[in-house]
Amino acid sequence: MKKYSVVLCAALALCLLISCGTKSEKQKVAVVISTLNNPWFVVMAESAAASVEQLGYEAKIFDSQNNSALESDNFENLIASGYDVILFNPTDADGSISNILKAKSAGIPVFCMDREVNSDDAATSQILSDNYSGCVELGVEFVKALNEKGKYAEIIGLVGDNNTWARSGGFHSVVDKFPGLQMVSQQSGDFDRNKAMEVLETVLQAHPDIAAVFCGNDAMALGAYQALQGVGKADKVKVFGFDGADEVVDKIKEGKIVATGMQFPKVMAQTAAQFAADYLRGRREFPQRVPVEVELITAANAKEY
Secondary structure, eight states: OHHHHHHHHHHHHHHHHHHHHHHHSOOEEEEEESOSSSHHHHHHHHHHHHHHHHTTOEEEEEEOTTOHHHHHHHHHHHHHTTOSEEEEOOSOTTTTHHHHHHHHHTTOOEEEESSOOSOSSSSSEEEEEOHHHHHHHHHHHHHHHTTTOEEEEEEEOOTTOHHHHHHHHHHHHHHTTOTTEEEEEEEEOTTOHHHHHHHHHHHHHHOTTOOEEEESSHHHHHHHHHHHHHTTOTTTSEEEOSBOOHHHHHHHHTTSSOBEEEOOHHHHHHHHHHHHHHHHTTOOOOOSEEEEOOEEEOTTTGGGO
């Protein structure tokens, strides 16, 4: 009987230790990013994870590699692993909704960063750059730089990403008002530097007389600049980007790229991380969309960045 009591007490003590250990474990936040192949998204991912950890929670980054099937696998794995919150940079405005709804059904809130999904009933909140307004400003700068006339090409981002069309729409809301400006090509570069380089190489073969190229992000602007260097036209064709990447800002200072729109990935990441912490501490009401301002960078102000 005495031996049985000792065993029972030991078992109860072990259960108590396990229970206490479980309660003391940090709550987990997943950071799911569309691709870590782009330095801009690396900054966002690392900023989000660091902010989450500073707020006292565990964070882990998942890379979807711009692949919707891999994104779906990531969601299934982190739902099964018991994550408490997801900070999410979607691969597709429509296709990513189902993954958010899976998490929502499992009781896991999702906060979107930078990229929007076409639903007001899926994500808990979406923290987004004001892409349209930022590209309106770029459109004005584009018109000035070309003196309202000339042929140009546009390299857009991922076709399924709302940012692609918000940026293109903001740009065209200005540029299309000037009949002297003629778009001879609009092709997707998937927000990828190498693909944009290949796209512009092909465009230049058909339209060697373009005066400018507008790119939906800075990675593509750098690819476009490389293509122009390859044919000796880097000083003849004006390049415009969007993001505010360090390399592009440096090239603006050097007069090699005309302008870009400065986004603030750290602001979006930190806001999403704070929202995650607020949720875990009991908050339940969040704005569906939180716009983050974009700043125009040209040779006139590049030294400030």
